[in-house]
């Protein structure tokens with residue numbers, strides 16, 4: 001469960017990138033975060049994986065108050081969150097195998113198990129034949145799948161993806177979306193930031209819309225009967 005309660009975030013004094021954000025994303029949910037460029041989507045995602053701390057308010061993951069985490073506790077939190085960055089952030093001089101293996105190396109997995117697990121996830125992504133290639137030799141869609149493989153290889157509790165279909169053609173968008181759906185079916189909570197309306201409409205998932213840093217209701221974009229739950233104003237149980 002991801003909860004935000006009265007969250008404000010300012011990068012600079014007197015301007016808020018996020019204002020009074022209240023939301024609740026239940027475990028196992030699949031939610032789109034949308035809004036125009038500069039609306040605050042990336043900022044909100046960064047709060048979930050503790051890359052930023054709110055200027056005011058509280059962010060909770062499974063009841064743990066992230067605003068109270070010490071720096072040394074952040075890596076532990078991140079082990080349960082897979083992140084797909086807007087610019088992929090793949091290591092250019094490492095192979096696909098090495099890029100994906102990183103997630104398991106930090107968890108202390110042995111080399112042989114890593115090899116098997118990485119091959120398995122690359123097969124799921126349909127890019128197992130690229131295992132020894134370096135990212136620069138891959139297409140945009142293939143790079144995106146490597147980034148997804150790295151984020152999903154340890155079956156994280158939460159997957160956070162920032163504009164994951166940005167530069168992809170329709171076929172690749174479909175492929176990436178079905179990977180999200182599959183991860184979600186395996187129990188991962190999925191939060192995807194996108195301004196691609198077609199992706200949202202074709203997916204029939206819940207939508208949280210941001211406008212100038214605030215959550216706004218958009219009945220035309222909300223899909224499904226439980227839609228309003230994602231923006232529900234509710235005081236969470238805060239663990240001290």
Ligand SMILES: Nc1ncnc2c1ncn2[C@@H]1O[C@H](COP(=O)(O)OP(=O)(O)OP(=O)(O)O)[C@@H](O)[C@H]1O
Pocket residue numbers: 011012017035036037038039040041042043044195
């Ligand atoms: N590091 C930063 N320093 C100062 N201001 C920032 C920083 N990062 C983002 N902002 C500002 O915060 C606001 C929200 O930015 P954010 O990147 O979260 O928007 P976004 O909805 O993800 O945009 P995009 O769709 O273009 O990625 C914008 O006004 C942006 O200029």
